[in-house]
Amino acid sequence: MQNHKTHYTKTIPALLIALGLGLLSSSAVRAQDNNRSIVGLWDAHFYSGGAELFETHVQWHSDGLEFEVNSIYPGAVCQGVFKTENGVVKLHHVVFTYDANGVFNGRLDETQINTVGREGNRYQGKFDIKAYDLNGNFLGETTGIIRATRISVD
Known part of the structure; x- marks a missing residue:
């Protein structure tokens, strides 16, 4: 049971970081598109x-x-x-x-x-x-x- 808990403890933060980076990059793309209006x-x-x-x-x-x-x-x-x-x-x-x-x-x-x-x-x-x-x-x-x-x- 301890191995599963350790796995989730490492996986969930990694997913949150990836999600956050994805949101930041989409914001950067939107900002770049606004410059091209x-x-x-x-x-x-x-x-x-x-x-x-x-x-x-x-x-x-x-x-x-x-x-x-x-x-x-x-x-x-x-x-x-x-x-x-x-x-x-x-x-x-x-x-x-x-x-x-x-x-x-x-x-x-x-x-x-x-x-x-x-x-x-x-x-x-x-x-x-x-x-x-x-x-x-x-x-x-x-x-x-x-x-x-x-x-x-x-």
């Missing part, structure tokens, strides 16, 4: 075919909404919704388009798949923008890559 303000550059198409400032909000002010033309504002799965940020983004005279002439639908870097200050990804006229007819598509840097107070 896309929530915040970003300076993003869009490239296609090796050339920069435009620069934009993007706000990613904790409620899953995204808001963008684009450098393509004055007043270019657009918005979207996103979700994060396994460290990947998926965005569906919508844009109204206008001609040179300010007349509404269609819309853009954009999808993005982005990954925030380990330090949490950069993200990169791919985009696919599809253009439609007022009747919903497909006009064309542009694909490429995004590189973004976090804008911070410091």
